[in-house]
Amino acid sequence: MELIVKEESKTDYNYGSDPYNRDIKTLLNTGLVVIDKPSGPTSHEVAAWVRNMLNLVKAGHGGTLDPKVTGALPVALGNTTKCVPIWHIPPKEYVCLMHLHDDAELVDIENIFKEFTGRIHQRPPLKAAVKRSLRIRKIYEIEILEIDGRDILFRTKCQSGTYLRKLVDDMGEALGTSAHMQELRRTISGPFYEKEAVYLQDLLDAYIFWKEDGNEEELRKLVKPLEYGLQHLKKIIVKDSAVDAVCHGATLYSSGISKIEKGLGTDEVVLIETLKGEAVAVGKPLMNTKDMLKTEEGEVVEITRVIMEPGIYPRIWKKRNKNDKSKPELKKK
Incomplete structure (x- = not known):
């Protein structure tokens, strides 16, 4: 970093x-x-x-x-x-034991695994806690580790929300043998x-x-x-004076920034931290690192989730009329 x-x-x-x-x-x-x-x-x-x-x-x-x-x-x-x-933002990695219900040729197995690499369509299983609508998930990597008869041990790196049991079912159906998931171990879960x-x-x-x-x-x-669980996010470090306003959901302004991580883009989630390294909130950058460094005023990050409780840092932002429902802004010095 x-x-x-x-x-x-x-x-x-x-x-x-x-x-x-x-x-x-x-x-x-x-x-x-x-x-x-x-x-x-x-x-x-x-x-x-x-x-x-x-x-x-x-x-x-x-x-x-x-x-x-x-x-x-x-x-x-x-x-x-x-x-x-x-x-759930980063990919997850699993090692899975897949059992085929019939014999299959090695070349056919290898071709099916290649076919299920990349963007796939999945419908969540009946017992899933989400709506059973067809959705797209990405399989970043899938590697056969060992084949023993009808048992196939493989490793896969996939987008969060991918149902491995359903992936195995679909691969078995495509192979023409049918199959089921026998064992599944999660080796990487997001940043863990x-x-x-x-x-x-x-x-x-x-x-x-x-x-x-x-x-x-x-x-x-x-x-x-x-x-510790937010280390995978790029960071913006804010001044003490900006912390409490962000804790109340205020958009982060350029004047509240102390440091910015290099290479920050507008297509990612950014972590707002204090100068002591405390997580304050996460948000959507409204401009990249280069533009944030150049701008003196204006909004730079839209806050999407507040993490720190308000009141830990002193309140240093404008008081508003009680009928004003807009988010707080920092006081101008």
């Missing part, structure tokens, strides 16, 4: 905090944990277990409802649930990797160590700040 300074700014350490130095109670309510999900329970059930285990009011997840899927399952703790949709996933029992043990012995070291190793 290369940040370009638009205006040198200092931060006031009386407000906010370094995300990686939050106290443990705040971390548990604004953090995340990547669980190595076992086969059997749904992602909803796993998230509920984590919520109850850590005595939280709420917890969300970035997984699928299919109980057969194992592997990396990011679980959002407390207020971090508002970040879950952002985790299988290698960082932890077992539920390890999370419970770490929580008990903290509650009973006051030792938070192991719990801190497993629970990450919400910013």
